[in-house]
Amino acid sequence: MFLEGIIGITLIVYVFNLVYGKLLRGRKINGINEKAVMVTGCDSGLGLEMIKHLNSIGFVTIATCLNCNSKGYQELITKGERCKVIIMDITKEDQVIETFNEVKSYLNQMGIDGLYGLVNNAGVLINGEFDWCTWPQIKNQIDVNLTGPIQLTKLFIDDIVNNQGRLIYVTSLVSTVPFPLCSTYCSTKSGLSMFAEGLSAELDRFGVKIILLQPGDFTKLTNIVQVTVKASTMMRDSFNERKKILYGDYFSQYYSNMIKDLGIISYDNYRDSSLNHDIEEALTSVNPRLVMVQSFLWYQIIIKTISILPRNWRINISKFVQYLSRKKLINSDEQVNQ
Template identity: 30%
Template sequence: MQLLFIGQIIGVVSASALLLFLLARLWPRRGPGMRCQGYAVLITGCDSGFGHMLAVALDRRGFTVFAGCLQPEAAGAQSLTRLCTSRLRILKLDVTSEQDVQLARKTVQDNLPEKGLWAVVNNAGISDWAEIEWSSSQDFQNMLNVNLMGGIRTSIALLPLVRVAKGRMVFVSSIFSFFTCLNMAAYSVSKRGLEAFADCLRVEMASFGVKVSIIQPGNFGQATDIVKVKTDEEIWARLDEERKHTFNRSYIELANQYFTSSCRSGSGSAAPVVQAMVHALTSARPRSRYLLVPPTELILFRLLPLLPTALTDAFFSLSSMYSTRRRLLYTQ
């Protein structure tokens, strides 16, 4: 009887989620149409990837773009000056540095176009993968300092300018903010924290007419250089003797092969992510969240946050990777 009741609940939740999803897709939205000239946008993490491509797209739309780059003299940043108009300005911006953030704010404030700072796009981020026991607390701290605290530092510094323009705050998160899997603990913690910050900010900023959006890309490993490639030897060398006994060499090789192949199976085009960012910045009705996964996976990722933990945890047991992991770790 209890199992039947649980099944009925799951059925109702699934049907409701599907209905909400269809309504959200069918409900008419005004497309991007704001006049971008005279407004500025600050983007962090423009050296490469999503930030680099967004800077080019916004420059072509007429925005004044402040492109925050970790290495302003490197090839990625310099290519922006060739691809974009004179409206684009490169800023040295390490989001882990309070000094860099404050200098960026001053530069932006001193060089704003007539309509002010329309938006901040918190895009800068790093990625790494490792099981929790392969990591140190410093590994977690490094991830949090960029992915979470970097967004918080930049937002707090620039919010007064965005409030004046009644503009937008955009945060680049990930499906790993709610999708739990092996090897992504530090990254998931940083992105879940970033979304919590953005959610709180959205509620507070509503009083000022500032809209807040979260971008949740799926696997775009081929389209960006955020994925960190490791060798089996590098992973093995970091483990102490106790963990080498638990996480044997065979499993290390399997995990590395699995992670690498998963990244290579991701989308090779960042266009959907950049389009979502542009919509969040320019639409009269931006979404609170933009989930960017293949259509075949969309319903699954919509449902996951609504399902009971027991079900979502059981979902992973269906993967051959998990069964092989259990066999390798418990038979040594």
């Protein structure tokens, strides 16, 4: 009877929190038109889509782009004075500081007292075995995906605290599992998630909410194919004799097969995903969900199931996936040579 009572009370509390939380999520903050949000990595892809949506619902928006010739930069500079576009390389500390000063100046001109929301979206994925990657490719992922967002957070934390604002970190659904062939990427996204969770506990008493967005596959809507081709060429050119002998034709076969299969579980357009709904909830809801996933449900279930398995199980699953991938490519190569 005692155990049944505990279970019953637990279920009641769970349902109450679920319903109460959902009702609170429906409540919106006031004064969106007087609040400013900043999104990094708006040259294309998710960053560009999010900043356009946030601008359309009334926020004063600040977008950072890496390239003034990019689709995002060229499109955003036509949005008017309520959409500020800044060129910034998040791996360059001096540029990050210059951006901070430029944002503060812009907000003063707009009569806005500090930044309300910071969306750390800029990211880079170099797909390939760790031994293939050059050191600049490895370091760039660390700088863009982890060091840069932490530095931006440090610079804008006073504004966020003073405005009881929001810090949004775009990590990845694979930040919770050891995916082979993108070990550096997974570790940086996992590190960013841990940073955000720790910071959330520290800033909660000031009314600051920290939200993780975990995108799944958006390959068809990004430039990842072009980036992958360019990265693989740089890897191959850097190979010494040891690597040329060790990996043989497997390297070329892998990238040929990967590029062909990229995007098989990707969304075809942003309307089919929850991206815009989630970023809007993260910045406007009184009680937003603290973790939001943008992926097909079946893929979420697979990843989440793997993530809660014992560590040695997860590693063995990764090894098995890698084994199957190699076996498929080797068999394919043998058939071609026969």
